[in-house]
Amino acid sequence: xMPRVFRKESLSIGASLIITGEDGHHFARVLRVxxxxxxxxxxxxxxxxxxxxxxxGEEASVTVQIISSLPSHEPQQQVFLLQGLPKGDKLELIxxxxxxxxxxxxxxxxxxxSVVQLDAKKATAKIRRWERIAxxxxxxxxRDSVPAIHYFDAVGDLERFMASFGKVRVLxxxxxxxxxxxxxxxxGIQSEAENGPIVVAVGPEGGWDDDERIWWHNxxxxxxxxxxxxxxxxxxxxxxxxxxxxxxxxxxxx
Amino acid sequence: xMPRVFRKESLSIGASLIITGEDGHHFARVLRVxxxxxxxxxxxxxxxxxxxxxxxGEEASVTVQIISSLPSHEPQQQVFLLQGLPKGDKLELIxxxxxxxxxxxxxxxxxxxSVVQLDAKKATAKIRRWERIAxxxxxxxxRDSVPAIHYFDAVGDLERFMASFGKVRVLxxxxxxxxxxxxxxxxGIQSEAENGPIVVAVGPEGGWDDDERIWWHNxxxxxxxxxxxxxxxxxxxxxxxxxxxxxxxxxxxx
Numbered sequence: 015x016m017p018r019v020f021r022k023e024s025l026s027i028g029a030s031l032i033i034t035g036e037d038g039h040h041f042a043r044v045l046r047v048x049x050x051x052x053x054x055x056x057x058x059x060x061x062x063x064x065x066x067x068x069x070x071g072e073e074a075s076v077t078v079q080i081i082s083s084l085p086s087h088e089p090q091q092q093v094f095l096l097q098g099l100p101k102g103d104k105l106e107l108i109x110x111x112x113x114x115x116x117x118x119x120x121x122x123x124x125x126x127x128s129v130v131q132l133d134a135k136k137a138t139a140k141i142r143r144w145e146r147i148a149x150x151x152x153x154x155x156x157r158d159s160v161p162a163i164h165y166f167d168a169v170g171d172l173e174r175f176m177a178s179f180g181k182v183r184v185l186x187x188x189x190x191x192x193x194x195x196x197x198x199x200x201x202g203i204q205s206e207a208e209n210g211p212i213v214v215a216v217g218p219e220g221g222w223d224d225d226e227r228i229w230w231h232n233x234x235x236x237x238x239x240x241x242x243x244x245x246x247x248x249x250x251x252x253x254x255x256x257x258x259x260x261x262x263x264x265x266x267x268x
Numbered sequence: 269x270m271p272r273v274f275r276k277e278s279l280s281i282g283a284s285l286i287i288t289g290e291d292g293h294h295f296a297r298v299l300r301v302x303x304x305x306x307x308x309x310x311x312x313x314x315x316x317x318x319x320x321x322x323x324x325g326e327e328a329s330v331t332v333q334i335i336s337s338l339p340s341h342e343p344q345q346q347v348f349l350l351q352g353l354p355k356g357d358k359l360e361l362i363x364x365x366x367x368x369x370x371x372x373x374x375x376x377x378x379x380x381x382s383v384v385q386l387d388a389k390k391a392t393a394k395i396r397r398w399e400r401i402a403x404x405x406x407x408x409x410x411r412d413s414v415p416a417i418h419y420f421d422a423v424g425d426l427e428r429f430m431a432s433f434g435k436v437r438v439l440x441x442x443x444x445x446x447x448x449x450x451x452x453x454x455x456g457i458q459s460e461a462e463n464g465p466i467v468v469a470v471g472p473e474g475g476w477d478d479d480e481r482i483w484w485h486n487x488x489x490x491x492x493x494x495x496x497x498x499x500x501x502x503x504x505x506x507x508x509x510x511x512x513x514x515x516x517x518x519x520x521x522x
Contacts, residue, residue, distance in 0.1 A: 015499070085497070086497075087497040087498050107361075111504055114499075114500050114501065114504050115500070115504070116498050154501065156497070156498060156499045157498055195518075195520075197515065197518065197520070198522065239521065240521040241521045242521040243339070243341035243410070244369070244370050244409040245408065245409050245410045246368050247408065250369070250507075253507070254507070254520070257515075258515050258520060258521075261512050264451065265496060266449075266450065266451070266508070266512060267449035267493065267494040267495045267512075268449045
C-alpha cells in the first residue's frame with residue numbers, strides 16, 4: 015500500500031515538499047521510506063503521486079516531488095454521520111469504519127439518552143484522539159480527505175452548523191413502527207432536484223427521545239427510516255446505513 | 269428488548285416449554301424474568317411469542333407457554349460470508365457484525381496468506397467461542413436463527429461443503445484492477461433464473477493468492493468484485509459487502 019500524507023495547502027505538479035512533524039517521523043522512522051519510493055500526497059485540490067527525493071532520518075523529515083495526479087477516491091455524494099454520543103470506546107470503531115466506507119463528516123451530538131458526560135476539557139482531548147483515528151483510517155482506505163469530527167452538546171449548535179450546508183436531507187434511524195425503509199427514502203432523495211449532503215442520524219444506545227424526534231422532524235425536516243427487521247446496535251447502525259446510502263448512489267463499486 | 273431463546277425442536281401454539289441450562293440461567297438469574305413477562309422463542313419452524321409461567325431461581329430454569337406466532341426477521345435471500353482466517357480477535361467483530369446484519373452462515377477458510385494456525389483442538393474451542401458470539405448477536409438483533417460457523421483448512425473441504433447447497437453464486441472481493449463493481453454483479457445475479465445462497469468471499473489481511481484466485485474462478489465460478497476505490501480492511505469488507513447484497517435484495521429496509 016502506497017504511503018499517504020494529507021496536506022492542507024494547494025500543490026502542483028513539479029513542486030517539491032518537505033514533510034516534517036508527525037508525518038515526517040512516520041515516513042522517515044516508522045515506514046523508513048527510501049529515495050525513489052512512491053508516496054501519495056492528498057490535498058484539498060486533488061491527490062498526487064510523489065517520489066521521495068531525500069530522507070533525513072535524524073530530523074525525521076522527508077522531501078518529495080509531485081509527479082502526477084491520482085484519480086479521486088472520494089464519493090461525489092457527501093454522506094455525514096450524526097451519531098448520538100454512545101458509551102465507552104464505541105466511537106473509535108464507529109469513526110474508523112465509517113471513515114473507511116467513505117463518510118464525509120462525523121457530527122457527534124450529546125443526546126438526552128447519552129450516558130457519557132463530556133466537559134469542555136475532556137471533549138478537546140477526545141476529539142483529538144478521534145481525529146487521529148479518522149486520519150489513520152482515511153490513510154489506510156486511500157482516501158483523498160479526512161472526515162472532520164464535530165462535537166455538539168446541544169441541538170441548537172447543531173442546527174446552526176447544518177445551516178451552513180444549505181439543503182441537507184436527514185435520514186433519522188428510528189426503531190419506531192411504521193417508518194419508511196431506508197431504500198425508498200434514499201431513492202426519494204435521489205429523485206429530488208436538490209443536492210447537498212445526506213445526514214444519517216443514529217441515536218445512542220437508548221435511541222432517540224420523543225422531544226428529539228420532534229425536533230428532527232419539525233426543525234430539520236428529517237425522514238424516519240428503518241434498516242429492516244433486524245435490530246442493530248448503535249455502533250453497527252451507522253456504518254450499515256452509510257454503506258446503504260453510498261451503495262444506492264453507486265459510490266461503492268457500481 | 270424482548271428476551272429471546274433459540275430452540276432446535278418444533279413447537280406449536282399452546283405448548284409449554286421448560287428452559288434450562290445456559291438459557292435457563294440467563295433468563296432466571298441474569299435477566300430475572302417474571303411470571304407473565306413476554307419472551308420470544310425462535311425455532312426452525314418459526315418464532316413465537318411466549319409468556320413466562322414459572323421461574324425457578326434455584327434450579328435456574330423457567331417454564332413458558334407459546335401464545336402466538338411472530339413475524340420472521342430473516343432475509344429471504346441467503347447470504348453466506350466466506351472469510352479468509354484473519355489475525356487476532358478480528359473474527360469476533362466480523363461474526364458479531366455480520367450476524368446482526370443478517371448473514372445466513374459463516375464459513376472460515378485457512379488461506380495461503382492466513383497467518384493464524386488453528387490446530388484441531390484449538391479450532392474446536394475457538395469455534396465454540398465464535399458460535400457463542402453469533403448466538404448473542406442473533407439474539408440482540410432479534411433474529412429467528414443463529415448463523416452456523418464452519419471452519420475449513422483446505423479448499424477441497426470447502427468445495428464439498430458448498431456442493432450440498434446446489435447452485436451457489438460467489439462474489440470474490442478482490443482489489444485487483446479491472447474487476448466488476450459489486451452492484452452490477454449482484455444485479456446480474458438477480459436477473460438469473462437460479463436461486464440459492466450468495467457467498468461473499470473475503471480474503472485475509474494479505475488478500476488472495478493467485479492460485480486461490482484461479483481456484484475460485486475455475487472451480488467455484490466466482491465473480492471478482494470491487495467495493496469501489498476506498499480500500500477496506502478485511503474486518504470491514506465482509507460486513508460492508510453483506511450489507512450491500514442484502515440491501516440490493518431489499519432485505520435491509522426496502
